[in-house]
Amino acid sequence: MTTMNQRMRGEPSVLVFDVNETLLDxxxxxxxxxxxxxxxxxxxxxxxxxxxxxxxxxxxxxxxxxxxxxxxxxxxxxxxxxxxxxxxxxxxxxxxxxTMPAHPDVKPGLTLLKDAGFRLVTLTNSPANPGGPSPLEYAGLAPFFEQQFTVETVRAYKPAPQPYHMVAQDLGVPPSSCFMIACHVWDTMGAQSAGYHAALITRPGNAPLPLPSSPQPDITAPDLPTLADQLIQRG
Missing domain, CATH: 1.10.150.240 (Putative phosphatase; domain 2)
Known part of the structure; x- marks a missing residue:
């Protein structure tokens, strides 16, 4: 299994998850x-x-x-x-x-990644919910993540570069240490343009965009456990 020391020598160690549709249904x-x-x-x-x-x-x-x-x-x-x-x-x-529920594959996949030593955070277009639980808290996913980032902080929506740079700067890591995980090509493309690696989960209604001039995801998988296995094996 890939160790954290192995990832620190070159493999991205911070997994940055989109929330709406990627994690929540x-x-x-x-x-x-x-x-x-x-x-x-x-x-x-x-x-x-x-x-x-x-x-x-x-x-x-x-x-x-x-x-x-x-x-x-x-x-x-x-x-x-x-x-x-x-x-x-x-x-x-x-x-x-x-109050959207998590996709059934999300908790098993996050457990695999957490146990493998990855740092897990989220980056969403949705605002915080100061008057109540966040969508991740409602779905029972919040304990997996060390931080929940929102584009509200920089007042620019993904796939603009500012949100991706904000996450890397706040965590004190270079963008190349970050791996964006999303089910939207516009999100993976934005992250890669900001210096991230990226993985695409092909949720129903989503697919890769085969344009030679555009960056393609480093990994494409149908669900999070399959993606987790590929990420772990990269080391």
Missing amino acids: LESIGPLFEKLFGDRRVVREWFGQLITYSMTLTLAGRWESFFTLGQGALTMVGDIHGVEVTDADVEEIRHAML
């Missing part, structure tokens, strides 16, 4: 979209708009919190579909985003 809020729009697949449309406009705000030099942006995107999708979105609908989906 976005499909769990599908029934709310089915109730509101008559089609649970609209959750994907809404989440896509949310990510698109988070990137747009950053590129335009502007900032709005992720949940506020999510509320605006929900109303926009409602207008597109001719569905009135009420304040109660917004609050129900906001609460659901804070």
